[in-house]
Amino acid sequence: MSAFNLTPSAPSTFILNGIPGLEAAHIWISVPFSIFYIISLLGNFTVLFVVSKEQTLHKPMFLLLCMLALTDIGGSTCVVPKALCIFWFGFKNITVDGCLTQMFFFNTIAAMHSAVLVTMAFDRYVAICDPLRYATILTNARITKLGLLGLIRAVLLVLPQPLLLRRLPFCINHVIPHTYCEHIAVVKMSCGDTRVNRTYGLVTTLVIIGLDLTLIGLSYGLIIRDVLRISSNKAHGKALNTCTAHICVILMSYTPSLFSALTHRFGQSITAHVHILLANVHVLVPSMLNPIIYGVKTKELREKLISSLIKGALP
Template sequence: MITHVASLLLSSGTLPGTSMNSCNATQGHPPFFILQGIPGMEDKHRWISIPFSSMYFVTVLGNCTILFTISTERSLHKPMFLLLYLLALTDLGMSTTTIPKVLCIFWFGQSKISYEGCLTQLFFIHSISAMQSSILMTMALDRYVAICEPLRYATILSNSRIGLIGIVSLLRAILFILPMPILLQKMPFRANHVIPTTYCEHMAVVKMVCVDTTINRIYGLVVALLVVGLDISAIASSYVLIIRAILHLSSKEAHLKAVNTCTTHICVMLVSYTPSLFSFLTHRFGRGIPPHIHTILGNLYFLVPPMLNPIIYGVKTKEFRDKVIKYGCWKKEPVTIAHG
C-alpha cells in the first residue's frame, strides 16, 4: 500500500532552499510556523473552501454513520465490519487532523500554527496513515481467509483477534512515527518559517531545518519501506493466493461470488492509493508542476478516500446498507380503526 506515509520517501532527496547560513538567524525552534495555504491561490481560498468544506461534511456524516451503525447493531459485530469500523475511525481521524485547520486558513486567514501544534499534527498525520495501512492489509487477509480457508474463518479471524490486530497496529504506528517529532525538537530552524502548504507533515517541516538532516531523511525512508513496503507485499501476496483459489473453482457462479466478496476492498484500496500515489509521483518527478497543484493533490488525500469509503461500503455491502436504511427511515405504525 502507498499511503501518506509514502511522502516520507520524499524527504530522502535533496531539500531545496535549505541554506546552512540561515542558521545564524534562528537558534532552536521558532514559536510558530505560518501555513501559507495554497501557494499562488491565496485570493481564491474562499472559493476553494466550498468543495473542501462540502467534502469534509460528507466525510464526517458518512464515517459517523458507519461508527454508529456498527456500534448499535450486534449482527454486524463480525471481523469484516469491525475492520470497517477501524477504517472509519482512521478516515475520520485523518481528515479531522488536517481539514479544520485548512478551513480556518481559507475562511479566517488563521495561518499561524504553534511549533508544538505543528509537530503534533505531523505525528497524527503519519501515525494514522501507518495504522490505516495496517487495517487495509488486514482487510486483504480477511478476504484471503474467507475465500481460501472458509471453514477455518471463525477460528483464524475472531472478533478478539481483530481487536488485538487493532492494538498492535496502533502500537506499531506510534513506535515508528514518534521518533520523527522527537528528532526535529533537537534541531535549529531557519529564520523564514513559512511552510508553503496547508498542513504540517514530515517532509515540509524537515525543509525548515537549517542543518544536516541526513538522520531524519534516512529514518523517514526506513519507516516508509517497513510500513508501506511490508503492507503492500502482504496485500499483493493475499490477492495472488485469492486469484489462484478463484481459478480453481469449478462453477462460474462460484467465481462470481468469490470476486464479489473482494470488489469492495479492491475499490477502497484504489480510492486510498490513487491520490497518494499521484501526489507522491508529482512531488518526486513533476519538477515542472506548479506548487499549488502539489498542495491541492496533498489535500485530496485527506478528503477523497475518507469521503468515498463509506459510500463504497454502503453501495456494495447489502447487509450494511440494510442496517443503514433501517435507521434512516421512519417506521410506519399500523393505523387502528375503531368500529362501532
C-alpha cells in the same frame, strides 16, 4: 513535546501558507473542502452508529469497517479544520508544538489506516479460501489484537520523525507552503543538515506502503489462485465480488498517497500548488468515499442502514 531547536531570533510559531499561488482562490477552494469533510463525517459516523446499534453486525468484517471509519475521521480532522481556518479567516499561525503534534497524529493515523487495509485483505483471504474456519481464525478478539498491533507499529515508526526534527535548527524561514504540517514540508524549511530526516521519512513511507502493499498483493494472489480452481463461473464472480469494495479503497488510498510522497521529494518539475492539492485530495477523497463504497457494496450493512433510516423516518 518540547519545541524545536530555534535560534534566539526565530519565532515560536510557524506560518501555514495554505496553497501557494492560489491564495486568491482560497475561499472558493474551501467550498469543496468543507463539503467533502462534512460528507466524510456523516458517512463514517453513520457506519459507526449502524454497526454499534445492530447486534448482527458485531462481526470481524464490520469491526474492521469501524476501524477504517475511525482512521478516516481522525485523518481528515487532523487536516481540514486548520485548513478551513486558513482559507476563511487567514489564521495561518501554528505553534511549533502544535505543528509537531499535528504531524505525529496525522502520520500515525495514516499508518494505522494502512494496517487496517492489510487486515481487511487477510479477512477476505480467510473468508474466500478457508470459509469453514473463518469463525475460528478471525474472532472479534483477534481482530482487536491485530488493530492494537497496527497502532503500536504506527506509533513506533512515526515517533522518530518529530524527535529527529527537534534537533534541526529553524532560523529565518518559518513559512510552510502547505495547509498542514506535512513532514517533508517542515524538513525543507530547516537551515541545517536534513539528510537523516529525509532518509528516515522516505524509508518510513516505503516500509509502510511497500510492506503493506506486498502483504495485500500476497493475499489477493492466494485468493485468485484458489478462485481459479473453482470450475463454476458464477462462483468466480461471487467470490471476487466480495473483494470489489476493498480493492477500490486500496486504489484510492495508496495511489495518491504514494504519488504525493514521492513527487514531494523527487518531482521538482511539478508546481507547488499541485503538490499541496494532491496532498489534500489523498486525505479528503478516500475518507469521503470509503463509507459510500462499503455502504453500497456490503449487503448486510446496506440493509441495516436502510432499516435504520426507515425506523427513524417513521413516527
